[in-house]
Amino acid sequence: xxxxxxxxxxxxxxxxxxxxxxxxxxxxxxxxxxxxxxxxxxxxxxxxxxxxxxxxxxxxxxxxxxxxxxxxxxxxxxxxxxxxxxxxxxxxxxxxxxxxxxxxxxxxxxxxxxxxxxxxxxxxxxxxxxxxxxxxxxxxxxxxxxxxxxxxxxxxxxxxxxxxxxxxxxxxxxxxxxxxxxxxxxxxxxxxxxxxxxxxxxxxxxxxxxxxxxxxx
Amino acid sequence: xxxxxxxxxxxxxxxxxxxxxxxxxxxxxxxxxxxxxxxxxxxxxxxxxxxxxxxxxxxxxxxxxxxxxxxxxxxxxxxxxxxxxxxxxxxxxxxxxxxxxxxxxxxxxxxxxxxxxxxxxxxxxxxxxxxxxxxxxxxxxxxxxxxxxxxxxxxxxxxxxxxxxxxxxxxxxxxxxxxxxxxxxxxxxxxxxxxxxxxxxxxxxxxxxxxxxxxxx
DNA sequence: CTGCATTTTGACCAAGTAGTCAAGTTTTTG
DNA sequence: CAAAAACTTGACTACTTGGTCAAAATGCAG
Numbered sequence: 179x180x181x182x183x184x185x186x187x188x189x190x191x192x193x194x195x196x197x198x199x200x201x202x203x204x205x206x207x208x209x210x211x212x213x214x215x216x217x218x219x220x221x222x223x224x225x226x227x228x229x230x231x232x233x234x235x236x237x238x239x240x241x242x243x244x245x246x247x248x249x250x251x252x253x254x255x256x257x258x259x260x261x262x263x264x265x266x267x268x269x270x271x272x273x274x275x276x277x278x279x280x281x282x283x284x285x286x287x288x289x290x291x292x293x294x295x296x297x298x299x300x301x302x303x304x305x306x307x308x309x310x311x312x313x314x315x316x317x318x319x320x321x322x323x324x325x326x327x328x329x330x331x332x333x334x335x336x337x338x339x340x341x342x343x344x345x346x347x348x349x350x351x352x353x354x355x356x357x358x359x360x361x362x363x364x365x366x367x368x369x370x371x372x373x374x375x376x377x378x379x380x381x382x383x384x385x386x387x388x389x390x391x392x393x394x395x
Numbered sequence: 396x397x398x399x400x401x402x403x404x405x406x407x408x409x410x411x412x413x414x415x416x417x418x419x420x421x422x423x424x425x426x427x428x429x430x431x432x433x434x435x436x437x438x439x440x441x442x443x444x445x446x447x448x449x450x451x452x453x454x455x456x457x458x459x460x461x462x463x464x465x466x467x468x469x470x471x472x473x474x475x476x477x478x479x480x481x482x483x484x485x486x487x488x489x490x491x492x493x494x495x496x497x498x499x500x501x502x503x504x505x506x507x508x509x510x511x512x513x514x515x516x517x518x519x520x521x522x523x524x525x526x527x528x529x530x531x532x533x534x535x536x537x538x539x540x541x542x543x544x545x546x547x548x549x550x551x552x553x554x555x556x557x558x559x560x561x562x563x564x565x566x567x568x569x570x571x572x573x574x575x576x577x578x579x580x581x582x583x584x585x586x587x588x589x590x591x592x593x594x595x596x597x598x599x600x601x602x603x604x605x606x607x608x609x610x611x612x
Numbered sequence: 613c614t615g616c617a618t619t620t621t622g623a624c625c626a627a628g629t630a631g632t633c634a635a636g637t638t639t640t641t642g
Numbered sequence: 643c644a645a646a647a648a649c650t651t652g653a654c655t656a657c658t659t660g661g662t663c664a665a666a667a668t669g670c671a672g
Contacts (some may be wrong), residue, residue, distance in 0.1 A: 390607030
């Protein structure tokens with residue numbers, strides 16, 4: 179948009195042409211598919227280029243290194259992926275807030291399983307590209323929400339439970355359906371595709387977790 | 396290559412020498428470390444050979460293909476990994492049986508995180524090497540145990556809950572601590588190493604799940 | 613239309629890696 | 643102990659793959 183820079187100045191810091199915008203998008207979309215399936219090492223630039231419908235040198239014109247595509251993709255994905263956590267409202271009803279959070283996560287696992295797998299693969303391999311992100315951005319966010327949950331527990335609105343482990347449990351359970359999809363399908367077979375499966379999953383997960391943390395007396 | 400008929404018996408189908416036993420073990424142990432960290436594609440035979448303390452051609456003398464090592468390792472690991480599930484006793488007390496199962500799984504995640512990661516990585520990438528195993532061995536086992544749980548529910552010994560989703564939840568939650576160890580550490584920091592952390596984890600997981608499925612009236 | 617900037621690609625290169633091979637060394641066995 | 647079998651490895655091959663480059667094609671402002 180900012181077309182700006184007059185022609186004969188020094189190297190312009192950055193301008194984005196229409197073609198650039200289109201092709202970067204094509205590349206990133208293709209890369210998400212491929213990286214999430216084969217992992218970083220298992221993916222070749224040729225694969226991404228083919229899926230994006232362009233030649234390898236052309237792809238490298240937009241992202242000079244394989245790493246660049248991968249990191250850009252992770253950054254772009256992660257913020258979105260964590261958004262639901264940030265939305266937990268300390269002033270809301272605990273059970274309702276957590277129900278909403280879990281529901282959102284299950285939906286995301288269904289609609290964007292590639293994002294989940296991309297992330298899972300990265301973390302599984304030691305998070306070499308995003309360890310900074312984990313400590314600088316994720317940890318503070320989790321700390322804050324853990325504080326909220328701890329307060330709820332203190333007020334007797336939830337059964338006594340370690341907030342960090344509760345959050346891990348929600349992550350693990352919801353992402354399981356994206357990350358281990360093949361296994362889920364191998365076991366549950368045709369049920370997985372059927373309409374209503376997602377609702378059934380949400381129902382089961384919500385039932386166990388929410389009853390597990392509902393205050394008892 | 397007419398091999399000696401001079402010996403009276405035909406070629407023995409397989410015999411294992413002392414050296415073979417030692418070296419296969421060395422290779423598989425080394426391979427587990429490397430494969431579980433870098434995945435199949437991310438691992439080189441040289442890496443495994445070096446870690447096993449032998450030359451690459453020597454390693455290939457025992458396992459002619461990289462795939463062979465990988466598959467052998469998966470087979471060896473999987474049976475052991477699933478053993479606890481098989482131990483769930485239909486005649487036992489439901490809550491006690493599940494408590495035992497969850498506890499065993501958490502212990503395994505702590506003592507053999509590499510096995511968990513090896514498996515997670517394989518499934519995450521579509522289980523190309525073990526899809527047969529999943530349908531032929533894992534599915535029947537899970538079906539059987541799901542039947543047991545369903546019966547418990549029918550007898551009112553557990554809250555109404557889908558047995559498959561319950562099993563997935565237990566898998567997801569317990570393996571999370573092995574597979575996403577880096578993330579858990581990034582968030583919980585020094586606590587992870589501390590003695591008692593495993594117990595605290597087990598306590599939290601057990602508390603939520605068991606209370607989530609305890610019969611209500 | 614013209615000329616410059618942007619985009620595109622075929623051909624190529626260097627590094628890395630799975631797997632081979634033939635020739636040596638060690639272990640087993642009769 | 644000597645021959646056979648089992649084991650070990652340096653050197654090598656064939657192939658994959660990340661990345662380069664120079665030249666051609668296309669887009670676009672004046």
